[in-house]
Amino acid sequence: MTVTATESAESTRAPGGLRPSMTPARLLKSHGALIAIAVLAYLLLVWAPGSMTAFRLGNLGKYCALALASMGIGLAWGRGGMLVMGQGVFFGLGGYAMAMHMKLEAAGPGQVPDFMVLYGDGTMPGWWEPFRSGAFTIFAIIALPALTSFILGYAILKRKVKGAYLAILTQALAVAFATLLIATIKQTGGFNGLNTFTTFFGHNLYDPEVKKNVYRIAAGLVILFLVILWQIYRSRYGELLIATRDAEERIRFLGYDPANIKLVSFIVAAVMASVGGAIFVPIVGIISPSSVDASASILLIAGVALGGRASLLGPALGAIAVGYGRSSLSERFPTQWTYFQGALFILVVLFLPGGAASLTSRLRSLLSRVRSVRPATSRRVDVAPAAPAVHVEPEALA
Amino acid sequence: MDVLTTPLLTGTATGAILLLAALGLTLTFGQMGVINMANGEFLMVGAYVAYMTQQVISSTGISTVVALPMAFIVAGLLGLVLEVTVIQWMYRRPLDTLLVTVGVSLVLQQLAQDIFGAQGDPVSAPSWLGGRITVFGYEWPHRQLFTIVLAAGALAALNAVLKYSSFGRQIRATVQNRELAETMGVSTRNVDRITFFVGSGLAGVGGVAIALISGTNPNLGTSYIIPAFLVVVVGGVGQLKGTVLAAWAVGVVTAFLTDWTSGSWAQVVTFALVVLFLTVRPQGFFTVRTRSLA
Numbered sequence: 296m297t298v299t300a301t302e303s304a305e306s307t308r309a310p311g312g313l314r315p316s317m318t319p320a321r322l323l324k325s326h327g328a329l330i331a332i333a334v335l336a337y338l339l340l341v342w343a344p345g346s347m348t349a350f351r352l353g354n355l356g357k358y359c360a361l362a363l364a365s366m367g368i369g370l371a372w373g374r375g376g377m378l379v380m381g382q383g384v385f386f387g388l389g390g391y392a393m394a395m396h397m398k399l400e401a402a403g404p405g406q407v408p409d410f411m412v413l414y415g416d417g418t419m420p421g422w423w424e425p426f427r428s429g430a431f432t433i434f435a436i437i438a439l440p441a442l443t444s445f446i447l448g449y450a451i452l453k454r455k456v457k458g459a460y461l462a463i464l465t466q467a468l469a470v471a472f473a474t475l476l477i478a479t480i481k482q483t484g485g486f487n488g489l490n491t492f493t494t495f496f497g498h499n500l501y502d503p504e505v506k507k508n509v510y511r512i513a514a515g516l517v518i519l520f521l522v523i524l525w526q527i528y529r530s531r532y533g534e535l536l537i538a539t540r541d542a543e544e545r546i547r548f549l550g551y552d553p554a555n556i557k558l559v560s561f562i563v564a565a566v567m568a569s570v571g572g573a574i575f576v577p578i579v580g581i582i583s584p585s586s587v588d589a590s591a592s593i594l595l596i597a598g599v600a601l602g603g604r605a606s607l608l609g610p611a612l613g614a615i616a617v618g619y620g621r622s623s624l625s626e627r628f629p630t631q632w633t634y635f636q637g638a639l640f641i642l643v644v645l646f647l648p649g650g651a652a653s654l655t656s657r658l659r660s661l662l663s664r665v666r667s668v669r670p671a672t673s674r675r676v677d678v679a680p681a682a683p684a685v686h687v688e689p690e691a692l693a
Numbered sequence: 694m695d696v697l698t699t700p701l702l703t704g705t706a707t708g709a710i711l712l713l714a715a716l717g718l719t720l721t722f723g724q725m726g727v728i729n730m731a732n733g734e735f736l737m738v739g740a741y742v743a744y745m746t747q748q749v750i751s752s753t754g755i756s757t758v759v760a761l762p763m764a765f766i767v768a769g770l771l772g773l774v775l776e777v778t779v780i781q782w783m784y785r786r787p788l789d790t791l792l793v794t795v796g797v798s799l800v801l802q803q804l805a806q807d808i809f810g811a812q813g814d815p816v817s818a819p820s821w822l823g824g825r826i827t828v829f830g831y832e833w834p835h836r837q838l839f840t841i842v843l844a845a846g847a848l849a850a851l852n853a854v855l856k857y858s859s860f861g862r863q864i865r866a867t868v869q870n871r872e873l874a875e876t877m878g879v880s881t882r883n884v885d886r887i888t889f890f891v892g893s894g895l896a897g898v899g900g901v902a903i904a905l906i907s908g909t910n911p912n913l914g915t916s917y918i919i920p921a922f923l924v925v926v927v928g929g930v931g932q933l934k935g936t937v938l939a940a941w942a943v944g945v946v947t948a949f950l951t952d953w954t955s956g957s958w959a960q961v962v963t964f965a966l967v968v969l970f971l972t973v974r975p976q977g978f979f980t981v982r983t984r985s986l987a
Contacts, residue, residue: 634799
């Protein structure tokens with residue numbers, strides 16, 4: 296079992312909310328996650344806009360957009376046991392939907408985007424037309440990934456495709472998606488993607504205040520989805536999801552359909568990636584196949600693995616850390632970033648499968664092992680136990 | 694006639710390369726549950742071995758013949774190193790091996806780029822591979838035929854080893870039931886290592902064939918690894934005949950789709966077909982019947 300002490304304590308907590316008789320210690324234990332989210336909210340929404348330069352703030356906004364996708368992976372992989380390696384596709388669906396809208400905004404009413412005149416004959420495909428409407432775009436950012444992930448997830452999860460198969464299939468999806476984008480240069484801008492936007496829902500994107508507000512939206516979305524995830528994780532559904540991850544057959548015998556349970560988290564993860572992609576576009580100013588392909592999807596996973604896949608805050612913080620690491624390392628050592636990324640995967644997965652979030656519990660178990668004389672118990676920190684043996688850590692029951 | 698034979702023949706050649714890449718995958722996946730995403734990079738290593746032997750031996754004919762066993766050994770040894778240093782610590786977490794080997798493949802790609810440069814290098818094929826043979830009106834390059842011969846040879850050798858040698862029996866026993874094989878005195882750890890060596894080596898041989906067709910490239914493996922995995926998924930795990938059939942099917946279907954539409958649509962449609970296929974036959978073409986629930 297992988298849930299750390301605080302997490303399981305808060306998720307097994309009886310519903311009913313705060314009671315006045317709670318001591319501060321118990322309050323911290325049951326609502327520590329919320330307090331941490333509040334601290335993060337202060338840092339992202341109050342401290343950062345006040346003290347960071349516009350450039351750094353833009354970068355942080357980009358990491359927030361990526362963090363949204365990573366948080367979705369945390370839900371699907373950390374809690375649901377589905378290693379989704381193609382979240383770039385959903386990131387791209389949201390990103391391209393937003394970019395299409397902004398492109399049409401830049402072109403002006405009745406006009407077609409510039410690249411269509413450049414590469415094509417200046418006619419716009421019919422499916423671009425609805426994206427002139429901002430309301431439809433926002434609807435599409437939610438509905439497109441939800442529908443796509445539902446169809447795909449239904450097809451493969453219902454047939455009990457899981458584990459490595461699922462990982463490979465989702466990665467193949469990302470490869471196919473990126474190739475398709477590159478091939479359809481007249482409709483999607485091809486390899487160059489969509490860029491050179493001027494306005495974001497009518498606001499001038501070159502205005503520093505607008506930029507700051509776009510950042511605030513990105514950071515706000517991170518906080519919003521963290522709260523949503525917190526609620527999911529402590530809900531009955533969150534428990535079921537973990538149970539499905541750890542002992543799928545038992546869940547089946549208990550009368551649930553594991554496919555449905557997993558499908559929900561697959562769809563939520565897809566929508567989160569799409570929302571991340573949508574807010575990525577006004578911040579970065581470009582969306583291209585290289586930010587949605589297989590290697591982009593793998594980079595998203597790097598943040599999740601580093602932060603801790605099963606924890607609430609881990610994926611978001613990990614994604615921000617990987618983003619920072621990437622930009623600062625590639626400033627200093629332009630070609631070495633790939634080595635770092637490779638080493639990150641190898642070292643983190645090999646030595647710290649629970650990510651940075653498991654550091655404290657690992658240290659604690661290491662300390663207690665050193666202190667106590669009793670022989671080492673088979674305490675495992677595996678995120679995905681090989682055999683679905685139910686093995687409750689003593690501290691999880693505390 | 695051309696519309697049928699051309700994609701059929703080129704597709705079969707692609708299938709042959711996919712088979713060489715997928716054989717190692719299906720062996721290690723079936724036996725150890727290990728997903729080796731770095732297998733594509735062993736193709737790349739094989740291609741660079743072909744390039745380097747050509748730098749040393751100027752005669753293209755001899756260098757190709759030398760490159761084949763060299764590629765097998767070099768890629769195989771690399772695979773063995775990977776197994777000993779990383780994979781063996783992760784047998785209890787098969788899904789995690791996928792991520793670790795993703796990291797390994799990133800490192801290997803960057804290494805190749807730093808050593809040989811980001812640009813690919815051409816590898817010239819020997820003269821006896823330069824010709825074309827006319828099959829039903831299609832001028833079929835010898836190189837494609839060579840790939841098929843190579844894959845067929847590797848397959849025959851592997852099949853013979855698996856079927857008739859005592860070591861092959863040990864591999865099959867480990868694939869079918871690891872614990873039982875252990876109780877019968879099979880050193881499954883040794884079997885694992887050698888399987889890894891053989892699987893990676895086969896990918897290296899496939900790399901030589903790729904080098905003869907399209908030269909070397911640091912990112913050569915990335916374009917083959919996903920189709921190779923789709924082959925494993927479609928073929929069923931740990932099954933030679935399934936892998937062969939699936940490799941041929943994926944190669945030919947992609948070639949036909951490329952002919953009818955375009956290379957990129959072919960990829961998308963192939964992917965959709967694989968997903969559809971899995972909803973019909975989630976275990977692949979062939980599967981070992983077990984009593985397990987999953």
